[in-house]
Amino acid sequence: MPHGQGTFEGFTVASSKSSASERILRVGVIGAGVMGRNHARVLSELPGVELVGVADPDAGRAAQAAGQAEGAEVFSDHKELIARKVDAVVVAAPTPLHHQISLELIDAGVALLVEKPIATTVEQGREIVTAAARNGVTLAVGHVERFNPAVQAVKQALAGEEILSIGITRVGPFPPRMSDVGVVIDLAVHDIDLIRWFTESEIAEVQPQISSVIAEREDIALLQFRTANGVLAHINTNWLTPFKARTVQVATRDKYVMADLLTRTVTECFGFQKDGSYGMRHLSVGHTEPLRAELMAFVDAVRGVKQPAVTGEEGVASLEIAIRCLADPHPAFRRGPRKIAG
Numbered sequence: 445m446p447h448g449q450g451t452f453e454g455f456t457v458a459s460s461k462s463s464a465s466e467r468i469l470r471v472g473v474i475g476a477g478v479m480g481r482n483h484a485r486v487l488s489e490l491p492g493v494e495l496v497g498v499a500d501p502d503a504g505r506a507a508q509a510a511g512q513a514e515g516a517e518v519f520s521d522h523k524e525l526i527a528r529k530v531d532a533v534v535v536a537a538p539t540p541l542h543h544q545i546s547l548e549l550i551d552a553g554v555a556l557l558v559e560k561p562i563a564t565t566v567e568q569g570r571e572i573v574t575a576a577a578r579n580g581v582t583l584a585v586g587h588v589e590r591f592n593p594a595v596q597a598v599k600q601a602l603a604g605e606e607i608l609s610i611g612i613t614r615v616g617p618f619p620p621r622m623s624d625v626g627v628v629i630d631l632a633v634h635d636i637d638l639i640r641w642f643t644e645s646e647i648a649e650v651q652p653q654i655s656s657v658i659a660e661r662e663d664i665a666l667l668q669f670r671t672a673n674g675v676l677a678h679i680n681t682n683w684l685t686p687f688k689a690r691t692v693q694v695a696t697r698d699k700y701v702m703a704d705l706l707t708r709t710v711t712e713c714f715g716f717q718k719d720g721s722y723g724m725r726h727l728s729v730g731h732t733e734p735l736r737a738e739l740m741a742f743v744d745a746v747r748g749v750k751q752p753a754v755t756g757e758e759g760v761a762s763l764e765i766a767i768r769c770l771a772d773p774h775p776a777f778r779r780g781p782r783k784i785a786g
């Protein structure tokens with residue numbers, strides 16, 4: 445694809461290759477764990493971007509992440525990074541810190557991409573959104589799954605279709621680092637965002653079934669939804685499956701779209717006939733690394749080329765639904781290890 449304007453699987457992406465008149469964007473990363481290190485790597489490779497530094501109280505991690513870009517500095521406190529007059533920052537610190545760090549960045553007039561979920565509570569998320577709007581600061585939320593090329597192919601396949609139902613499975617083993625949240629906030633929030641995005645509607649009704657089999661927090665969830673425009677959806681997620689699986693099935697009035705988000709294969713069935721026959725085809729799926737596409741879109745939003753792909757309001761809306769799923773656990777919600785029968 446030539447530099448300048450191009451299409452990235454459904455998004456119009458103005459290439460981040462800066463024109464001669466465009467100055468280099470000074471970007472930092474706060475939090476150098478798994479996500480922060482990846483953000484630093486991709487930012488260090490993006491044209492038109494200078495990775496100014498990485499802030500993390502863990503000096504080793506900060507150094508490792510910053511080491512991926514020539515000249516990037518290491519900070520033990522994010523305030524030192526902000527003082528370096530950065531244009532934009534990726535917030536990849538633990539979720540409970542998003543609220544405070546985001547407000548400080550917004551106060552300093554720094555554009556921000558906050559990792560998902562935007563905050564721990566809806567109120568905190570709303571405060572971030574309000575502060576960003578008041579200060580005219582660009583705010584994006586890191587729902588990177590929207591940039592998965594297979595997800596983008598599904599979205600394209602749904603254009604002009606009347607969606608009837610969506611089924612998403614996101615299962616796997618326990619993460620190596622146990623986080624302070626359960627599967628709904630950690631995993632299902634990705635799919636809540638996808639359901640909202642595919643249907644271009646808000647989720648109106650929530651029917652959650654959650655349980656904790658091994659972990660303190662919920663580690664298995666079956667979530668059912670009805671969107672305001674009448675689509676039925678469900679999410680099957682857990683940390684109790686020995687292998688990772690991420691699949692999406694969407695039934696529309698005229699199509700059935702099936703996607704494997706890991707192998708990035710997308711297939712659609714179409715042309716349903718009265719005799720039961722139908723056509724089937726594999727859809728073409730791009731290869732761009734989702735994080736790179738997400739950061740390119742963020743850079744374009746910071747430069748004012750386009751709106752953020754996932755706005756703060758959308759991040760809050762998805763968090764709100766995830767929290768609603770947890771608010772009223774079913775009476776059968778179980779904590780702690782189960783007894784094996786027999």
Ligand SMILES: NC(=O)c1ccc[n+]([C@@H]2O[C@H](COP(=O)([O-])OP(=O)(O)OC[C@H]3O[C@@H](n4cnc5c(N)ncnc54)[C@H](O)[C@@H]3O)[C@@H](O)[C@H]2O)c1
Binds near residue numbers: 474480586
């Ligand atoms: N988009 C996705 O698919 C995705 C995937 C995983 C995690 N996340 C999100 O990314 C964020 C980070 O998750 P992670 O898995 O990288 O966690 P992690 O535990 O691997 O890393 C967090 C890092 O933040 C650092 N940190 C702690 N306090 C800090 C502070 N005050 N300032 C700066 N850094 C600080 C820690 O030392 C650690 O290095 C979370 O919000 C998480 O929900 C998103």
